[in-house]
Amino acid sequence: MKLTKEERKELTYQIGDIIEQKCRRCYYNRTSNECFSINECKACPTGEELRRLGMYLDTQPKKNGGRRMEKSSGLTPEVVRKLNIQGIPDQDIGIMYDLSPSYVGKKKKQWKRAGIWKGPTDMR
Incomplete structure (x- = not known):
């Protein structure tokens, strides 16, 4: 279920209101030092309600999840080696x-760890 920006905002306010009204002086939350922790509310019916409401906020996929795709730059060990032999430092390459x-x-x-690169790795 995709929520609009306004619905997400309203849901966030609703969760905040529940925390302020019910959880600050809660029996289940007395063990923490003045800070609210949802992990301590597993047995609490209010904690269950907060988790249910929070699930609506977690419906969008994460943008930065997973490994990054490496863009192809055309840079190979052979190309770098030829340019280094010509005296061009790594930064300029x-x-x-x-x-x-x-x-x-x-x-x-990375190439040296993979066994592809032979020779010095630091060409300044």
């Missing part, structure tokens, strides 16, 4: 390929 200046050094270390 990164800039030439529209990458961050530290990317080439990181790739070299």
Whole structure:
């Protein structure tokens, strides 16, 4: 169930109201030091209601979940080795390929761990 921005806002206010009215002085929440913890409310009916309402807020998939997809830059160990032999440092290679200046050094270390790169990894 996809909620509109206004519905999500209203649901958040509703959860906040329940916490303020019922949970601050709750029997189940007395063990914590002045801070509310939903983990302590598993036996509490109000905690169950809060979890039920919170499930409506968790319906959207996370944008940053999972591993990042590595973009293909055309950078291979052979290309980097040829450019290093010509005297071009790793930082300049990164800039030439529209990458961050530290990317080439990181790739070299990754290639070395994989057994693809032979030789020094630090070309400044």
